[in-house]
Amino acid sequence: MVSYHPPKHFEKKIPAGDDRTRLVCNQCEWVHYENPKIIVGLVPIYEGKILLCNRAIEPRQGYWTIPAGFMELKETAEAGAKREAWEEACVQVEINALLGVYSIPRAGQVHLIYRAVMDKPEFAAGPESHDVRLFAWEDIPWDNLAFLSNHWALQHYYQSREWDHFAPFGVPDEDVDEVSGRTT
C-alpha cells in the first residue's frame, strides 16, 4: 500500500475564502481537504461468544481486534462494517444495534461500531488475519488487544448485551484526554 503522506509538491497554506491551513498543490492550486475518516466495524457474536481476529498486518500485527477498517465510498456504514467482517474473518453477520460512536481527534477518525450476530459458527482468517477465533467473555485476551477502541467496543457490548434499543456509547470519560490530540 502506498504512503498516506501527501507529496512534496503540496504545501500548507490558507486558501482564499477559507479560515484554516490546508494542503495545496503548488503546481495547480488544488486544495487537498483532509477530513476525519470513518472506521466501520462490528462485534460479531455467536451464542454469547465473541469473534476476534489476530492481525497479520501492521499496525499491531499479532494482536487481536474486532473486524474493522476504513469505510469506502458507495457503501453505507452498516455495509462497510459487514464488508470488513467478511474480508477479515470470512464471516457473514446480521447487524442489530449501533454500539458505539467514538470520536478520536488524535487520529482524525470517527469509529462507528455495530453489534452483530452470526447464525452459524463459520469463519476463517482472511488475508489480513493470522487467525480468527471465538472467545468466551472470560477468555478475551485483554492484554493483547490491538487498539484502545477494541476495549471500548467489547466493554460496551458486554454492558448492553441484554438491551434491544439504546443510545450508542461514546469514548469513556477516562479515555477522552488520551484520544483528544491535545498536548496540555
Added chain:
Amino acid sequence: MVSYHPPKHFEKKIPAGDDRTRLVCNQCEWVHYENPKIIVGLVPIYEGKILLCNRAIEPRQGYWTIPAGFMELKETAEAGAKREAWEEACVQVEINALLGVYSIPRAGQVHLIYRAVMDKPEFAAGPESHDVRLFAWEDIPWDNLAFLSNHWALQHYYQSREWDHFAPFGVPDEDVDEVSGRTT
C-alpha cells in the same frame, strides 16, 4: 472556495496491493484516497421551537436548513456540530442525544445529527446564513427545506422528542434507494 475536483495530474488506477481504483498523482505516485466525509449537525430546540437557518450560500441558497457542515480534523463529532451551530446561527447549545446516523452513499457522506437545547433565545445569522428563525412545529417550511436530510432530522426529532435514550434513526426505508447511488 477552491474546487473539490482533483487536478488533471491525477489519474485513476489501482495501486499495488490495493483492490480498487484510486486517484494517483502521475508525477509522484501519491495515492489520493477518497473516503466518505462526515457531516455533523444538530437540531437546536428552544421551548419546543426549532431553529433553522436560511442559506446565504450555494448549494440551495435561500432554502432552510438545520446547522450542519463538514466535520473538521481535531474535533469530536459533537464539537463539530456545536461549531457549525455557532458559525451558522451564532447559537450556543447543549447536545442531549444522537438523533440520526444517515449514510448517503450517493454523496459519499455519513451524517451525524444531534438533538440540542438552547437555554436562551439568542441567535443571529452567521456569514453563511441570510436569516435564522425559531419555528413552531406547525410552521416548519417543509417545501423550502434545503436537503432531504433536513426532513429526516426534523421528523426524527419530532418522533423522539419525549425520549431520553434511544437508538439513533437511519435513513427512512422509503428514501434508501434515492440516496443509494445505485442506478438500477
